[in-house]
Amino acid sequence: MHNEIKEVLISEEEIQAKAKELGEQITRDFDGKFPLAIGVLKGAMPFMNDLLKRVETHVEIDFMDVSSYGGGMESSGEVRIVKDLDTQVNGRDLLIIEDIIDSGLTLSYLVDLFKYRQANSITIVTLLDKPSGRKGNIFADIIGFEVPDAFVVGYGLDFQERYRNLPYIGVLKEEIYS
Numbered sequence: 001m002h003n004e005i006k007e008v009l010i011s012e013e014e015i016q017a018k019a020k021e022l023g024e025q026i027t028r029d030f031d032g033k034f035p036l037a038i039g040v041l042k043g044a045m046p047f048m049n050d051l052l053k054r055v056e057t058h059v060e061i062d063f064m065d066v067s068s069y070g071g072g073m074e075s076s077g078e079v080r081i082v083k084d085l086d087t088q089v090n091g092r093d094l095l096i097i098e099d100i101i102d103s104g105l106t107l108s109y110l111v112d113l114f115k116y117r118q119a120n121s122i123t124i125v126t127l128l129d130k131p132s133g134r135k136g137n138i139f140a141d142i143i144g145f146e147v148p149d150a151f152v153v154g155y156g157l158d159f160q161e162r163y164r165n166l167p168y169i170g171v172l173k174e175e176i177y178s
């Protein structure tokens, strides 16, 4: 699997250090509150796990499974709910946890949905931000790393459902796509 990676963009050590730093920031930002942390499956799973271990205040955890890439490299533009939350969000302070914001369509959809459901506040944390991919006006409040205009895999991010279990973020060799 590792020999299919052309380049490591962000190492395991850099990711772990960033999870600690952002966890400490979230601890400060949500001091005295009881936020609902919402992991956006499947990609956010490893980051959510490492991040929340570094948050030293009470949080409730829930998951939303949405999909718009269908295994490919282009967003279909149509966000599909595969699994909805189990928790009511009205009046709650939400912390949406993402692995990457690319076109921003997934997050725009979720933010609109949670506003409609009358969340008290919405904070977005993403490990990766790819501003070159953006198709609308959506920004994260807390960002781990900015990535260049390349399709990245690893640490939750997949190509055709593979590579999510890499402990780092990398770029695939061209021959894997073709």
Ligand SMILES: O=P(O)(O)OC[C@H]1O[C@H](OP(=O)(O)OP(=O)(O)O)[C@H](O)[C@@H]1O
Pocket: 040, 041, 042, 043, 044, 066, 067, 068, 069, 070, 071, 075, 098, 099, 100, 101, 102, 103, 104, 105, 106, 107, 157, 158
């Ligand atoms: O900003 P966008 O262009 O919407 O892209 C970002 C979203 O796309 C990926 O999820 P995907 O739909 O591939 O589902 P997955 O997490 O199960 O891989 C990723 O995990 C983000 O949720």
Ligand code: HPA
Pocket: 069, 100, 102, 103, 150, 151, 152, 153, 157, 158, 159
């Ligand atoms: O660069 C990416 N890699 C994997 N999944 C993604 N979903 C949106 N952008 C990406």
Ligand SMILES: [Mg+2]
Pocket: 043, 069, 070, 071, 157, 158
């Ligand atoms: Mg995907």
